Amino acid sequence: MNPVVTSDPxxxxxxxxxxxxxxxxxxxxxxxxxxxxxxxxCGQREDAEEVAQETLLKVFESFDQLREPDRLKSWVFxxxxxxxxxxxxxxxxxPEVELSLDELKPARADGDAIAIDIADWSALPEHAAANAELxxxxxxxxxxxxxxxxxxxxxxxxxxxxxxxxxQILDVSLDVIKTRLHRARLALRQKLDQHLRTSKGVYxx
Amino acid sequence: MSPEExxxxxxxxxxxxxxxxxxxxxxxxxxxxxxxxxxVQFVESLRKSVSAFRDFxxxxxxxxxTDEAKAELARAYAAMLARRQSATPAR
Ligand SMILES: [Zn+2]
Numbered sequence: 287m288n289p290v291v292t293s294d295p296x297x298x299x300x301x302x303x304x305x306x307x308x309x310x311x312x313x314x315x316x317x318x319x320x321x322x323x324x325x326x327x328c329g330q331r332e333d334a335e336e337v338a339q340e341t342l343l344k345v346f347e348s349f350d351q352l353r354e355p356d357r358l359k360s361w362v363f364x365x366x367x368x369x370x371x372x373x374x375x376x377x378x379x380x381p382e383v384e385l386s387l388d389e390l391k392p393a394r395a396d397g398d399a400i401a402i403d404i405a406d407w408s409a410l411p412e413h414a415a416a417n418a419e420l421x422x423x424x425x426x427x428x429x430x431x432x433x434x435x436x437x438x439x440x441x442x443x444x445x446x447x448x449x450x451x452x453x454q455i456l457d458v459s460l461d462v463i464k465t466r467l468h469r470a471r472l473a474l475r476q477k478l479d480q481h482l483r484t485s486k487g488v489y490x491x
Numbered sequence: 492m493s494p495e496e497x498x499x500x501x502x503x504x505x506x507x508x509x510x511x512x513x514x515x516x517x518x519x520x521x522x523x524x525x526x527x528x529x530x531v532q533f534v535e536s537l538r539k540s541v542s543a544f545r546d547f548x549x550x551x552x553x554x555x556x557t558d559e560a561k562a563e564l565a566r567a568y569a570a571m572l573a574r575r576q577s578a579t580p581a582r
Pocket of ligand 1: 496497500510523524527530
């Protein structure tokens with residue numbers, strides 16, 4: 287009797303029609319995802335759980351206002367982003383810092399006009415996120431990203447939303463999303479590069 | 492290889508690795524990279540980094556949904572469905 291829900295548009299339709307199981311399916315599909323996003327945006331577990339609950343509540347209250355079932359995910363994340371912003375106003379946040387490309391580009395190796403100064407990336411295991419020490423490095427790098435870059439990185443690379451969907455969620459242009467994503471990735475790459483220099487060879491083999 | 496060209500390539504690398512560039516621009520970058528060892532190294536490191544961070548999820552999971560919080564959601568859902576049902580036949 288539970289609907290076999292395989293996609294977001296189906297899930298959206300099942301919810302709107304009040305089908306049995308749709309409520310639980312939605313909560314289990316989205317609560318973890320939302321917490322992941324809100325935790326990395328708010329930084330505090332308590333805030334993140336509160337924002338995730340506020341988001342789910344708003345989603346259920348106003349589900350009949352979702353115009354396009356295909357856009358379920360970006361609609362939900364837009365609500366989450368707005369609650370994150372409200373939460374932010376209540377606390378003290380660091381001012382937004384722009385990441386400059388000049389600080390993210392590779393440095394030239396000493397005394398060399400061509401070669402760049404770069405870590406040995408072959409030392410990075412294929413499934414880096416499965417390694418406990420590396421996971422900590424990745425987490426710290428994500429936390430250190432200025433918020434406007436962190437948000438774009440989480441929506442584009444972690445949640446795999448499109449540039450268009452991310453632009454809708456964050457109310458900025460496609461070009462801004464592309465610029466921020468590139469800088470976010472470069473900043474994360476730089477952190478990982480620094481780590482690989484200090485832990486040379488630890489993960490090899 | 493000129494540093495200016497490396498810089499132009501550097502600015503487009505995310506779109507390049509995502510396959511989001513127009514074919515001619517992509518081809519231009521391919522040609523540059525084919526003759527530029529530093530750019531090869533850098534693109535490879537960026538690819539690896541993007542893939543490592545894509546897989547990343549924080550260790551923390553939310554606390555299990557309490558009965559109270561779940562009931563709050565269920566009430567909101569039921570109210571939305573009721574409102575929708577009473578609105579539909581009127582049209
Ligand atoms: Zn180059």
